[in-house]
Amino acid sequence: MFNFEISAHCPHTKGRCGCFHTPHGPVQTPRFMPVGTLATVKGISTEQLARTGAQMVLSNTYHLHLQPGEQVVAEAGGLHRFMGWDGPMLTDSGGFQVFSLGKLNKIDERGVVFRNPRDGRTIDMTPEHATNIQMSLGADVAMAFDQCPPYPATENDVKDACRRTHAWLERCVNAHTRTDQALFGIVQGGCFPHLRRESARAVAAFDLPGIAIGGVSVGEPTDDMHRIVRDIGPLLPQDRPRYLMGIGTLREMAVAVANGIDLFDCVLPTRLGRHGTALVGGERWNLRNARFRNDHTPLDPTCSCLACTSHSRAYIHHLIRSDELLGLTLLSLHNITHLVRFTNAMAQAIQEGCFSEDFAPWQEDSPAHHTW
Template sequence: MFSFQIEAHCTHTRARCGCFQTPHGPVNTPRFMPVGTLGTVKGVSTTQLADTGAQMVLSNTYHLHLQPGEGIVADAGGLHRFMGWDGPMLTDSGGFQVFSLGELNRIDDHGVDFRNPRDGSKILLTPERSMEIQMALGADVAMAFDQCPPYPASESDVEEACRRTHAWLERCASAHNRPDQALFGIVQGGCFPHLREQSARTVAGFDLPGIAIGGVSVGEPVEEMHRIVREVTPLLPDDRPRYLMGIGTLREMAVAVANGIDLFDCVLPTRLGRHGTALVDGERWNLRNARFRHDHSPLDASCPCTACTRHSRAYLHHLIRSDELLGLTLLSLHNLTHLIRFTTAMGQAIRDGCFAEDFAPWLPESPAHHTW
């Protein structure tokens, strides 16, 4: 039911392209995955989402548990039917959201006690409860419940978070029993190489259908994130998809792909879109800027999205300056298309044997001279 087939390798880097098969269809890698936290990618219908080239979409266990509740989703036939998305889906465990509510929670080996930010009621989230909720939601991939330490954190605190993450993964694996849903483990360890190595080897030992690298993009210098990815990926199984959590910028995705990462997610494209910002040629353009007022050229002439093929920069500028919802939707669609096209292009370049050459401008130095 789940398989991962590598179709080509780059001869100069660790980059690879492949296909992750799920019950709701294939995910061609490398691939950016849009985030639909509450069962919706903000401001975008599922029909529009499909037009961006999206294959796999994320939703969040924590938020869906609070509203509308996993029981309602299950009664609707699962998350796919509830939101009207026929393609593959992944649910995060909710761990990152719980831990980010620092003043509202209490963590121990059993789980996390926290206050519902909606009504103040007390909720206990454990590895078993996270699995129960995710199995009820019914996405193709469920993420293990982990502890994501903040940055910076002391070595002893990160070591404790790793110990807890590994113990919780064992409990998640024991509790998870839905055969049409894959469980992915998560590597933690902060910026400490020996803890990352230990976590990678421990999580890989569970022989799960896929593995994620977590605890990045939480405030650490970007060079540290690159180092973590470079050192961790060789420790992960070659025949399983590797997912770098929370990353959605072109350079960081290119560097990660060069180091053997397959999947990415980030809220960035729709968040930027809702603030009137478009991603063009790796730059961020503020469409409120007066320079676009009389510019009747396409936003990006090479982009196939609706914003670029049917509208001008001047029209988009007008929509954003007028606070029209259509403008926010069009920019979100463009930004999603932009990131998905970028990861798709990396996959094609790997197949064509020109990844190291074509994507060299995005990499920290010439791949031919880099020890990947």
């Protein structure tokens, strides 16, 4: 049900393209996955989202537990029916909130106690609880509950986080009983190479349907992120999808694909869109700028999204300057399409044997020209 087929390899890098099969359809890899934290990609309908080329969408266990509650979602028939999305879905376990809400939680061997930011009540999130919530939500892929250490952190603190992550993974595996849902483990280890390698071997030993690299893009230098991906990618199972969590920039995705990574997610495209920013050819354009006022050309003539095929830069500039919600929706749609197109282009380049030539410039300090 969750087999992963590799269709082509890059002869000069570790890049590969393939297909991850799920109960709700295939996910062609490499692939960017939009984030719909609360069972919605902000400001975008599921019909609009499908037109971006998105195949797999993420939601968040912790936030859905707070509102509306997993029981409500289960009564609706699961997350797919609840939000009206019939494609593959993945739920993060809430492990990232252990990091991002550090001031609102307390960590011990049993799990994490959060203080609900809405009403101050305590939430006892154990690996078993996080797994049960995800089984109730019913996404195709559930993530193991892990501890994402902050940056910077001492080696002893990161070592403790790894130990808990591995112990919690075993408890997640024991608690997970849905055969129509895959459980992915998560590699931690901060910026310490030996801890990353130990974690990769420990998580891979569970022989799960997929594996993720977590704990990146949490404040560490970009070079450290690249080193982590280069070191850990080859240690992960060859025949399972590899997921780099929280990454959505072109250069970082290209470096990761060159090192054998298959899946990515990030809130960046919609966050930028809500702030009036468009991703065009690897650049960020602020559509509030006056230079777009009389520019009646498409935002990106090579893009097939709704914003680029139906509207001009001047119109989107007008919407953003007028604080019209449509402008934020159009930019979010464009930005998601932009990242999906980029990962699709890498897959095509791998199939055609030109990935190292076409995408090596994206791994340099200066982004390459927009040729895809």
